[in-house]
Amino acid sequence: MDHLIEVKNLKKYFQTPRGELHAVDNVTLDIERGKTIGIVGESGCGKSTLGKTLMRLHDATAGQILYNDVDIAAMPMKEFKKNYRSNIQMIFQDPYASLDPRMSVLQLVEEPIKVNNKKMSKADVTAKAKEMMELVGLATRLESSYPHELDGGRRQRIGIARALSLDPDFIVCDEPVSALDVSIQAQILNLLQDLQQERGLTYMFITHDMSVVKHISDDIAVMYLGQVIEKCPAHEIFTNTIHPYSQALLSAIPIPNVHVKKERMVLKGELTSPINPKKCCRFAERCPYATDQCRAEEPVLRELKPNHMAACHYAEQFVK
Amino acid sequence: MAKMQTPAMEKIQKKNARRKKAYKSTPGRESWKRYKRNPTAIIGLVVVCILILIAVFAPLIAPFNYQTQDYGAMMQAPSAAHWFGTDQFGRDIFSRIIYGTRYSLVIALFCTIAAFFTGGLLGIIAGYFGGIVDTVIMRLMDIFQSIPMIMMAMCIVAVLGNGIPQLVAAIMFASMPTMARNNRAAILRVRGCDYIESSEAIGVSQPRMIIKHMIPNAAGVMIIFFAGFLAVSIMMMSSMSYIGVGLAAPTPEWGLILNDGKAYLTSAPYMMLFPAMMIMITCFAFNLMGDGLRDAFDPKMK
Amino acid sequence: MSENILKVKDLVIHYETDEEVVEAVNNISFEIKKGEVLGIVGETGAGKTTTALGIMGLLPDKVGHVIQGSIELEGENLFDKSEREMRKVRGKKISMIFQDPMTALNPVKTVGEQISEVILLHDQCSKAEALLRAQKMLAMVGIVPERYKDYPHQFSGGMKQRIVIAIALACEPELLIADEPTTALDVTIQAQILDMMRSLQQKQGTSMILITHDLGVVAEMCDHCAVMYAGELVEYGTVEEVFDNPQHPYTKALYQSIPSLDKDVERLHVVPGAVTDPSKLPSYCSFADRCTEKCELCEKGDPECTEVNAEHWVKCFTYQQKKEGK
Numbered sequence: 001m002d003h004l005i006e007v008k009n010l011k012k013y014f015q016t017p018r019g020e021l022h023a024v025d026n027v028t029l030d031i032e033r034g035k036t037i038g039i040v041g042e043s044g045c046g047k048s049t050l051g052k053t054l055m056r057l058h059d060a061t062a063g064q065i066l067y068n069d070v071d072i073a074a075m076p077m078k079e080f081k082k083n084y085r086s087n088i089q090m091i092f093q094d095p096y097a098s099l100d101p102r103m104s105v106l107q108l109v110e111e112p113i114k115v116n117n118k119k120m121s122k123a124d125v126t127a128k129a130k131e132m133m134e135l136v137g138l139a140t141r142l143e144s145s146y147p148h149e150l151d152g153g154r155r156q157r158i159g160i161a162r163a164l165s166l167d168p169d170f171i172v173c174d175e176p177v178s179a180l181d182v183s184i185q186a187q188i189l190n191l192l193q194d195l196q197q198e199r200g201l202t203y204m205f206i207t208h209d210m211s212v213v214k215h216i217s218d219d220i221a222v223m224y225l226g227q228v229i230e231k232c233p234a235h236e237i238f239t240n241t242i243h244p245y246s247q248a249l250l251s252a253i254p255i256p257n258v259h260v261k262k263e264r265m266v267l268k269g270e271l272t273s274p275i276n277p278k279k280c281c282r283f284a285e286r287c288p289y290a291t292d293q294c295r296a297e298e299p300v301l302r303e304l305k306p307n308h309m310a311a312c313h314y315a316e317q318f319v320k
Numbered sequence: 321m322a323k324m325q326t327p328a329m330e331k332i333q334k335k336n337a338r339r340k341k342a343y344k345s346t347p348g349r350e351s352w353k354r355y356k357r358n359p360t361a362i363i364g365l366v367v368v369c370i371l372i373l374i375a376v377f378a379p380l381i382a383p384f385n386y387q388t389q390d391y392g393a394m395m396q397a398p399s400a401a402h403w404f405g406t407d408q409f410g411r412d413i414f415s416r417i418i419y420g421t422r423y424s425l426v427i428a429l430f431c432t433i434a435a436f437f438t439g440g441l442l443g444i445i446a447g448y449f450g451g452i453v454d455t456v457i458m459r460l461m462d463i464f465q466s467i468p469m470i471m472m473a474m475c476i477v478a479v480l481g482n483g484i485p486q487l488v489a490a491i492m493f494a495s496m497p498t499m500a501r502n503n504r505a506a507i508l509r510v511r512g513c514d515y516i517e518s519s520e521a522i523g524v525s526q527p528r529m530i531i532k533h534m535i536p537n538a539a540g541v542m543i544i545f546f547a548g549f550l551a552v553s554i555m556m557m558s559s560m561s562y563i564g565v566g567l568a569a570p571t572p573e574w575g576l577i578l579n580d581g582k583a584y585l586t587s588a589p590y591m592m593l594f595p596a597m598m599i600m601i602t603c604f605a606f607n608l609m610g611d612g613l614r615d616a617f618d619p620k621m622k
Numbered sequence: 623m624s625e626n627i628l629k630v631k632d633l634v635i636h637y638e639t640d641e642e643v644v645e646a647v648n649n650i651s652f653e654i655k656k657g658e659v660l661g662i663v664g665e666t667g668a669g670k671t672t673t674a675l676g677i678m679g680l681l682p683d684k685v686g687h688v689i690q691g692s693i694e695l696e697g698e699n700l701f702d703k704s705e706r707e708m709r710k711v712r713g714k715k716i717s718m719i720f721q722d723p724m725t726a727l728n729p730v731k732t733v734g735e736q737i738s739e740v741i742l743l744h745d746q747c748s749k750a751e752a753l754l755r756a757q758k759m760l761a762m763v764g765i766v767p768e769r770y771k772d773y774p775h776q777f778s779g780g781m782k783q784r785i786v787i788a789i790a791l792a793c794e795p796e797l798l799i800a801d802e803p804t805t806a807l808d809v810t811i812q813a814q815i816l817d818m819m820r821s822l823q824q825k826q827g828t829s830m831i832l833i834t835h836d837l838g839v840v841a842e843m844c845d846h847c848a849v850m851y852a853g854e855l856v857e858y859g860t861v862e863e864v865f866d867n868p869q870h871p872y873t874k875a876l877y878q879s880i881p882s883l884d885k886d887v888e889r890l891h892v893v894p895g896a897v898t899d900p901s902k903l904p905s906y907c908s909f910a911d912r913c914t915e916k917c918e919l920c921e922k923g924d925p926e927c928t929e930v931n932a933e934h935w936v937k938c939f940t941y942q943q944k945k946e947g948k
Contacts, residue, residue: 042808055521085523092521097514102347102536112522149345151896152666162522181665182835183893186879190889208808215881215890238883252813254838256880258865266817267810270778323648323853323903323924326689328638357640 003066004170004202005031005054010063010073012046012053019276023049025226026063028301031170036196036203038217038234040210040249044271046226047206048093051172054204055090056080067170086116086166093175095155099147106143109133109161116166132161136191153184157191164195170202177212189216210253214238219307222246225274225282228301232308240320242310245283247318281313289314351540351616361612367605375421382415386572395588404594407580413591416572417598423573424602427484428553431491432546435553439496440503440542447507448530458504461497469494469556473565482568490565491556495549506541510534540617547610551603558599574599626694627796627829628654628677633691635669635676635853642901646672648853648908649691654797654846659823659830661840661861663876664850665897670833672853674799677831678718679708696796714744717790721802723782727774733760733785734770740792759788764818780811787819794826801833816843837880841865849873852898852908859934869936871915907939915940 012024023046031037039047052058054065056072065073072084092098099108109129113120120128130140136157147155156176163171173192177185193216195201207213213220213234220237222230222245230243241247251265267286281287284294293313301311304319312318322329336343343349355361374381384390390410398405404413439461446457473490480486510516511534519533554574560566561575562582569576574595581591635647647669654660662670675681677693679700693700695715703711712718720726728736737756741747747755757767763784765777774782783803790798803819804812820843823830832843840847840861847864849857849872857870868874878891895912904910910920919925919939927935928942 042810052517057517057520081523090518090521092514092518094514098518100515100519100533100537111519111524115522115524115528144344146346148347148350153896159518162518166522181897182876183665183879184897186881186890186892189881190892193889210809211881211883214883215887235886248810250883252809253883254812254816254836254842255883256837256841256865256877258841258861264813264817266813270780270811271808322643322905323645323908324634324636324689326636326638326643328636328687329643332640332642353641 002033003030004033004068005029005204006064006066006069007031007054008064008066010050010053010065011061012049012058013061016275021275022046022226022277023274024053025277027223027226027228029221029228029231031202031204032218033169033202034196034200035218036205036216038213038220039204039206039223040208040213040220041223042208042249042271044225044274045223046274047223048174050223051090051174051204051206055088055172057090087168088170088172089163089166089168090172090174091156091159091163091176094179095152095159096147096179099155099158101147104144104146105133105138105150105158106130108147108158109165112162112165128165129161132165135164135195136161151184152180153187156180156188160188160191160195164199169200170204172204172206174206175208176205178207178209185212192216210250222249225272225277227282227311229283229312230310231301232305232310236305236308240305240308240318242304242308242315242318243283243312244287244289244318246310248286281311355612355616358612358615360608361615364605364608364610364612367601368609371421371425371602371605374418375425378418378422382412382418384412384415386416386419387411387570395584397588398590405588405590407577407591408584413577413594416577417574417595419572420574420577420595420598423567423571424554424557424599427488427557428550430488431495431553431557432549434488434492435495435499435549436503436542436546438492439499442496443500443503444507444530444535444538446500447504447511448534454504457500461500464493465497470560470563470565473560477565482566484567487557487560487566490560491553494556495552499545499549502545503538503542506538506545507534509541510537513537540613544610544614544617547606547613551606551610554599554602554606625656626653627656627658627696629692629694630673630677631692631694633673633676633693634689635672635681636687636689637672637682637685638687639685644901645903646686646853646900647676648903650850650853650855651691652848652855652858654829654831656796656829657827658846659832659844661832661834661844661847662850663834663837663840663847665835667852667897667900668850669853669900670850671801673850674718674801674831674833677799678712678716679703679705680712680718710744713740713795714793715795716797716799717793717795718799719783719786719790719801719803722806723779723786724806726786727782729774732771732773733777733788737770737785737789737792740789744793755792756788759792760785762791762822763788764814780807780814783807783815784818787815787822791822791826791828795828797829797831798823799831799833802835803832804839805834805836812839819843837865837876849876852903853900854908854937856909856938857934857936859930863930863934867930867934869930869934869941870909870938871913871940872909875914917943919943 007027007029010024010027014021014023027050039050041047049058053060060073063073064071067084072080106129109132110125113125113128133140138154138157177188180188196203205213205216217234220232220234221228224245230246237246241250248265248267269286272285279298280296281294281299284290299311299313301309303309304315393406394410395408396402396406402412402414404417406412442457446454472493476486476490516533519529557566558575561573562579566575567573577595578592584591631651633647633650637644637646664670676688688701734753734756737759738752741752741755757770760770761767765781765784777785804815807815834840844861847861848855849870851872857864857873868877875891875893879893881890893912898908906923907920907925910916913920917940925937925939925942927937928945929935
């Protein structure tokens with residue numbers, strides 16, 4: 001298999017006054033070239049931190065990030081910026097906050113091109129920026145508008161144009177549609193899929209929305225408190241959910257169909273603290289199946305079916 | 321076009337019809353629109369503009385030379401000839417106050433600019449780099465702030481003598497810590513914004529980040545404090561002159577005019593009333609303007 | 623059980639500033655029966671929250687204007703009431719839960735105080751009694767009653783929303799308006815809160831307006847469903863009718879644009895264009911510019927509500943013609 005990105009035992013800890021916060025804890029993932037990996041989880045599970053660590057917006061505490069077999073986590077920032085920054089790009093969650101309010105649309109799209117091609121003439125930069133605007137479906141008449149005049153969908157298109165203008169091959173999409181209305185969300189999802197096909201892009205799609213992730217991903221990784229607890233091809237997460245947390249996550253989604261009255265698995269309590277976590281299954285406190293073993297031993301992510309991995313002591317019970 | 325026409329809509333449509341060019345919304349224009357909506361801010365702005373005009377055209381407005389002593393007209397109460405009366409040397413107080421506007425505004429501006437380029441810049445550096453740089457700069461500023469302003473001014477005057485540069489230096493040193501703290505907070509607020517992270521992701525260099533993203537976005541907040549500092553500087557300057565460590569007589573500075581009248585407070589209260597009112601009006605106007613600017617640049621801060 | 627608790631008739635609400643008039647709510651009418659749950663669905667700027675604020679009498683001062691219409695609560699028009707009378711209605715007869723539980727609570731008061739405050743305001747009882755009732759309310763929303771002495775920051779997001787609900791239900795209101803009560807929460811917590819709200823609603827027999835953008839939540843919680851677009855109700859009916867037999871092109875498009883969990887689709891159906899700006903509404907059908915099923919009438923006038931059946935109506939020319947043609 002042709003892996004564009006291989007993440008190996010990646011850790012990102014933050015020092016807080018109350019102790020060490022394990023935002024990303026020992027994550028190992030392979031991302032296939034031209035495919036989309038979906039990262040799902042609730043707020044505080046470390047999915048955004050994972051994305052930002054891949055972007056080197058955070059420095060990894062330990063572990064490797066191999067991009068085309070080169071470890072980009074360990075290399076000096078200068079070298080990363082020079083050789084790899086444009087290859088790995090990001091689309092941000094909040095299109096309202098992630099665009100400089102004092103720049104016009106054209107300036108915003110021009111900026112990445114200008115910054116990374118110092119020798120390019122001004123006319124060429126503008127031409128390229130306009131080409132990018134067209135690519136993402138932004139009318140050129142909007143070029144002198146400011147972000148505050150545009151709706152969420154158009155703003156997110158600016159964010160996509162900025163990321164794409166550097167011709168990246170890997171894009172981290174950090175909840176790109178969660179701030180958008182459903183009708184606009186569909187437009188952006190379709191746009192992302194079209195761009196992937198045209199340009200052979202590889203996506204890491206971070207979201208909390210199960211139906212979105214299922215629609216857009218080839219593989220799905222479910223995260224809980226900094227760890228990947230289940231990883232499988234997208235369709236399997238719905239046909240054969242193994243980890244109890246994934247089961248709960250799925251059963252919690254309200255389905256827009258009046259005739260489906262599903263048995264809901266309502267979890268007890270809320271997310272436990274990711275600060276100085278105990279050496280045990282991190283889901284044990286909320287898990288309806290938890291035993292003493294779960295509270296004493298940390299389960300490892302293991303392959304239960306071809307391409308389907310889960311981190312649960314009793315995973316075999318749930319394999320169909 | 322609308323679902324339901326109301327009087328309010330007709331009013332706006334009429335207003336738009338009068339406009340020749342279509343309205344183009346930019347962040348600057350939006351700020352001005354918010355400023356305009358605030359009547360007290362407009363009053364502040366108008367008063368400041370009048371003061372500037374007075375300062376520029378002082379020779380044309382003042383009926384007398386500010387230092388001509390007229391021993392035939394000493395200690396006169398306000399009259400048609402001398403609107404604000406005369407002092408113990410027979411100088412026209414009105415003319416002196418008019419000329420004093422020049423000193424007050426120009427020196428206040430100098431002080432604020434000086435404080436901005438010392439304390440303000442240090443604050444920006446502290447806010448941007450953080451960590452040890454931040455700690456060192458901010459503790460230094462704390463030390464500065466613990467020295468009483470008047471005492472520092474007296475030391476400066478004792479060593480270097482009276483004069484405008486000394487006055488500017490004293491006020492600058494006194495304002496630096498607050499200026500540093502404000503600018504640091506402004507930069508920190510911008511630094512936490514998502515668009516800084518998104519610019520970092522596309523490879524924007526540090527200098528460009530500061531110049532193109534951080535300063536323009538923090539500028540609004542900085543301007544707000546700038547206006548406030550003008551008022552503070554005028555107050556400081558007058559009080560220092562009043563106690564004799566600021567400018568030296570016979571400069572027509574408001575604090576000095578106040579000082580002149582001090583001895584005659586009971587017999588000729590007008591000698592202190594008018595300069596005091598002038599100081600009050602000026603500071604009030606700058607503060608009103610500052611409040612208006614705050615609402616204009618930073619509607620969320622209220 | 624067919625008694626109407628709330629009757630909104632021909633309601634028009636505008637926001638007026640010096641630069642523009644936002645037509646937030648345009649001529650909407652609906653009724654809620656006792657014990658019924660009505661879901662209002664729509665996108666940002668559709669006027670859902672404005673409708674709720676209008677019912678509560680909490681439209682922003684100077685800017686928000688009720689242009690016409692009436693809101694009757696148990697037969698009394700709320701617009702005829704003075705501000706003082708309205709204060710007695712709010713909290714006692716109608717309560718509202720806001721979207722963000724973080725800002726709805728007072729950070730310097732214990733949660734027990736905050737719940738008993740509402741009780742003391744509306745019911746004649748002693749302080750001790752109110753506190754006792756507050757503890758009962760906490761137990762009811764699934765929080766250990768002993769925690770009544772804790773401050774809001776000691777609770778997590780989901781817990782805070784439970785407390786907000788406890789405050790809203792403390793005086794057993796006739797009508798509860800919940801404005802996106804679970805949008806700020808994670809799915810597993812949302813499931814807990816929705817479960818709890820449903821069981822409380824059934825126990826107390828409260829009528830409820832549930833405002834949301836999530837069709838899944840409506841399907842699960844509501845009896846009736848109203849779809850809102852650009853300040854208008856474009857479709858109204860029982861949940862079964864609206865979900866199984868949607869007639870308005872916007873409602874249909876809304877279903878098709880959500881990625882489905884049980885079906886595989888290559889591409890999502892897209893509603894073209896951006897959400898209609900409520901300060902620039904056309905005089906004809908507001909959805910016409912984005913509509914894929916429009917006919918020659920759509921850009922000429924505003925459609926009337928057409929009945930699909932006794933429990934279901936739709937505001938669309940295309941449907942009207944289809945029905946007449948039959």
